[in-house]
Amino acid sequence: MTAFAPLPEFARGPDILEGGFVVTDLGGGVHGITQGMINTMFLVTGKGVVLVDAPPVLGDHLLSAIEEVTPKPVTHLIYSHAHADHIGAAHLLDRSGLKIIAHELTARFIKEAQDDRRPLPNETFGGTRKELSVDGVRFVLDYTGDWHQAGNLFIHLPEQKAMAAMDSFTVKNAPFFRLLLSAHVPAYFQAMDELLEYDFETIVTGHMSLYGTPEDVQTNREYLRDLRAAATEALRTVDLKQTAAAAVPESNRQAELKVWMDAVVAHAAELMPPWDKRLGGTDIFLADNLNAVAWSVFID
Numbered sequence: 001m002t003a004f005a006p007l008p009e010f011a012r013g014p015d016i017l018e019g020g021f022v023v024t025d026l027g028g029g030v031h032g033i034t035q036g037m038i039n040t041m042f043l044v045t046g047k048g049v050v051l052v053d054a055p056p057v058l059g060d061h062l063l064s065a066i067e068e069v070t071p072k073p074v075t076h077l078i079y080s081h082a083h084a085d086h087i088g089a090a091h092l093l094d095r096s097g098l099k100i101i102a103h104e105l106t107a108r109f110i111k112e113a114q115d116d117r118r119p120l121p122n123e124t125f126g127g128t129r130k131e132l133s134v135d136g137v138r139f140v141l142d143y144t145g146d147w148h149q150a151g152n153l154f155i156h157l158p159e160q161k162a163m164a165a166m167d168s169f170t171v172k173n174a175p176f177f178r179l180l181l182s183a184h185v186p187a188y189f190q191a192m193d194e195l196l197e198y199d200f201e202t203i204v205t206g207h208m209s210l211y212g213t214p215e216d217v218q219t220n221r222e223y224l225r226d227l228r229a230a231a232t233e234a235l236r237t238v239d240l241k242q243t244a245a246a247a248v249p250e251s252n253r254q255a256e257l258k259v260w261m262d263a264v265v266a267h268a269a270e271l272m273p274p275w276d277k278r279l280g281g282t283d284i285f286l287a288d289n290l291n292a293v294a295w296s297v298f299i300d
């Protein structure tokens with residue numbers, strides 16, 4: 001079994017009891033909610049609550065958390081993207097008069113999934129931008145590219161200087177899995193630049209219990225650039241035929257590719273500068289992230 005380093009103090013959030021949750025005032029009526037693994041946010045307006053996503057691990061806690069802050073009803077639900085781990089508790093909300101807003105591509109994925117937990121949005125938009133005004137609070141929903149999943153949104157509250165970009169990165173931690181399972185790696189890299197063009201102080205990114213700042217976006221971007229530099233150099237120096245010759249029968253081209261890419265990733269990992277003082281979990285998904293980046297450098 002692989003042994004992992006404990007998460008450094010700076011990469012951990014507040015202690016949360018098993019089955020508990022924490023609500024954080026993020027300023028300007030914006031609140032974050034997390035149970036440790038998943039987070040999201042909501043905004044209290046004059047008449048009600050605008051909720052972003054409805055993660056199933058939060059489930060009923062979502063409503064309890066909102067009740068801790070306000071007795072007002074949830075009037076708007078914005079889907080950041082279609083994935084069930086972020087919106088699979090949407091069915092728990094009272095849907096009489098509830099506006100569910102999403103990009104039309106998100107609606108299409110939900111329709112295809114035929115999942116009762118994810119009710120279809122009743123207000124969709126195509127193209128790249130939709131501006132919403134709810135009780136005088138402005139929301140800018142931007143679809144800039146498939147950095148995580150087609151239809152994924154940047155949700156910007158300009159007056160509150162708050163931002164939601166679910167599954168964009170993991171605050172104070174290396175990205176999960178393969179760049180959080182990005183649908184298109186070049187778009188994922190580009191998303192970090194795009195995020196930094198917005199005026200915000202706080203960003204909610206969907207996982208773990210910490211909320212970020214523009215500096216955290218910059219740190220993730222720097223980490224990604226190191227992954228790409230290491231992968232690029234490893235691709236340049238690790239030879240396919242040489243690597244595969246010893247391990248694979250000549251006729252098995254697929255196995256050659258596998259052995260070669262594993263060697264590329266192993267070499268890239270050696271080339272990575274130390275990051276463990278700046279990000280948590282760098283030892284957990286390093287090979288996965290490098291694999292995603294290396295394939296992208298190779299074919300994109």
Ligand SMILES: [Zn+2]
Nearest residue numbers: 081083148167
């Ligand atoms: Zn997702």
